[in-house]
Amino acid sequence: MLLGVIADDFTGASDIANTIAKGIAPEGGLRTVQYLGVPAAPAAADVEAGVISLKSRSIPAAEAVAQSLAALDWLLAQGCRQIVFKYCSTFDSTPEGNIGPVGVALARRLDVRGVIACPAFPDAGRSVYMGHLFVGNRLLNESGMEHHPLNPMTDPDLRRWLARQGTGPVGLIDWPTLQRGTVATRAALDAAAARGEQLVIADAIRNDDLLALAEACADARLLTGGSGIALGLPRNFIRRGAAHGGTPDVRGIGGPEAILVGSCSRATRAQIERHRASHPVFAIDVDQVMEGRLTAQDIVAFIRANRDTAPLAYSSSDPDQVAALQKKYGRETVAHTLDALFASAAKELFESGTRRIVVGGGETSGAVVSALGITSFRIGPEIDPGVPVLVSEAGAGLGMALKSGNFGAEDFFAKALDAISGTGADAR
Ligand SMILES: Nc1ncnc2c1ncn2[C@@H]1O[C@H](COP(=O)(O)OP(=O)(O)O)[C@@H](O)[C@H]1O
Numbered sequence: 548m549l550l551g552v553i554a555d556d557f558t559g560a561s562d563i564a565n566t567i568a569k570g571i572a573p574e575g576g577l578r579t580v581q582y583l584g585v586p587a588a589p590a591a592a593d594v595e596a597g598v599i600s601l602k603s604r605s606i607p608a609a610e611a612v613a614q615s616l617a618a619l620d621w622l623l624a625q626g627c628r629q630i631v632f633k634y635c636s637t638f639d640s641t642p643e644g645n646i647g648p649v650g651v652a653l654a655r656r657l658d659v660r661g662v663i664a665c666p667a668f669p670d671a672g673r674s675v676y677m678g679h680l681f682v683g684n685r686l687l688n689e690s691g692m693e694h695h696p697l698n699p700m701t702d703p704d705l706r707r708w709l710a711r712q713g714t715g716p717v718g719l720i721d722w723p724t725l726q727r728g729t730v731a732t733r734a735a736l737d738a739a740a741a742r743g744e745q746l747v748i749a750d751a752i753r754n755d756d757l758l759a760l761a762e763a764c765a766d767a768r769l770l771t772g773g774s775g776i777a778l779g780l781p782r783n784f785i786r787r788g789a790a791h792g793g794t795p796d797v798r799g800i801g802g803p804e805a806i807l808v809g810s811c812s813r814a815t816r817a818q819i820e821r822h823r824a825s826h827p828v829f830a831i832d833v834d835q836v837m838e839g840r841l842t843a844q845d846i847v848a849f850i851r852a853n854r855d856t857a858p859l860a861y862s863s864s865d866p867d868q869v870a871a872l873q874k875k876y877g878r879e880t881v882a883h884t885l886d887a888l889f890a891s892a893a894k895e896l897f898e899s900g901t902r903r904i905v906v907g908g909g910e911t912s913g914a915v916v917s918a919l920g921i922t923s924f925r926i927g928p929e930i931d932p933g934v935p936v937l938v939s940e941a942g943a944g945l946g947m948a949l950k951s952g953n954f955g956a957e958d959f960f961a962k963a964l965d966a967i968s969g970t971g972a973d974a975r
């Protein structure tokens with residue numbers, strides 16, 4: 548294994564696994580596997596990139612650090628030459644952590660400084676300029692992310708946000724420096740390291756900027772960022788002759804389907820509305836869930852009753868309703884109750900033969916996949932930017948798509964089910 552990734556949630560992991568498996572033309576990508584948690588056994592010999600999915604984005608910082616270091620140990624034991632810490636392209640975190648503490652802990656363990664921190668993902672509209680994160684043409688804190696149920700992002704200044712997480716001084720490679728080329732960028736990173744800056748925010752507004760950063764960091768032991776930061780990394784290995792390039796084959800998965808959605812993000816809510824126009828949908832009443840009057844059995848019954856018609860069950864609400872529910876029951880309590888609800892519905896559906904499951908939302912995906920007992924996925928074709936088809940490596944066969952809240956076109960959900968069943972050797 549050449550390249551190892553520690554991802555702080557499951558959708559984020561499949562996003563970066565997609566980037567690495569796909570690579571860029573003409574070289575292509577690396578043979579990539581997404582692992583669900585730190586594997587108990589060594590990787591298969593043919594795997595060139597391993598992406599470990601943690602569920603560490605919203606847990607206490609000390610636990611996130613411990614899990615990330617365990618993932619690092621496993622990746623190093625597989626021979627990884629380069630490590631990426633993958634977090635959200637909208638920098639999802641709170642002032643208490645976890646991006647800063649995990650980034651610093653990994654840097655310390657690897658004994659490196661001047662480590663890139665760049666959440667930019669231009670294909671999904673995320674860009675960083677002068678250390679500030681934009682979503683489309685809005686600053687992060689005016690993009691809808693200020694209403695996120697678990698980590699409201701209220702400040703677009705990434706250096707300031709990281710500093711609040713106790714990282715010590717944070718550097719900046721600004722866009723003009725990046726434009727001066729690889730040598731200047733490397734020199735700026737070295738200077739940041741010499742000043743004791745462990746993490747360095749890097750600007751990037753186009754894919755070319757991400758490729759330039761990857762070139763400047765070809766020998767870096769550690770990078771951190773969104774999936775975009777990995778865009779040019781496979782090419783580094785392939786050009787040096789360490790990997791062959793190309794893309795892997797995966798087989799399509801047919802069978803009964805379910806769509807489960809706990810994301811309350813703006814894009815997801817629009818996708819649900821689009822799906823509703825021509826498919827059965829079940830709006831989960833959160834009050835009823837909290838009072839124990841609506842259970843996983845109700846979701847399972849709805850999905851079974853609507854087999855072959857792309858049934859979708861969702862708890863998603865608009866920001867006002869989310870705020871009211873959180874005030875009534877507590878932020879963590881609502882989230883954990885709903886995550887557990889989706890997890891047990893998915894488990895029952897899988898055990899009774901559902902073979903295509905699409906999930907909306909990172910936390911929701913983490914809860915669902917953990918309940919299914921799947922340990923690894925091969926990466927299939929990209930459905931929309933950042934969301935690939937996933938096919939389980941072992942067992943009865945399960946095809947999934949784990950959609951980040953903000954990703955995907957409006958027709959995503961129906962398209963994802965088709966992509967899972969249509970996945971073939973020639974689909975990539
Ligand atoms: N109606 C709701 N009110 C409050 N919280 C909700 C509601 N529906 C879902 N949630 C919770 O909000 C969180 C959404 O996060 P996540 O699944 O990561 O979505 P995203 O990818 O959009 O961030 C989940 O923990 C989910 O259980």
Ligand SMILES: O=C(O)[C@@H](O)C(=O)COP(=O)(O)O
Nearest residue numbers: 558559562635636909951952
């Ligand atoms: O970088 C991204 O935006 C995604 O890969 C990601 O991490 C998504 O997280 P969720 O929005 O919680 O699904």
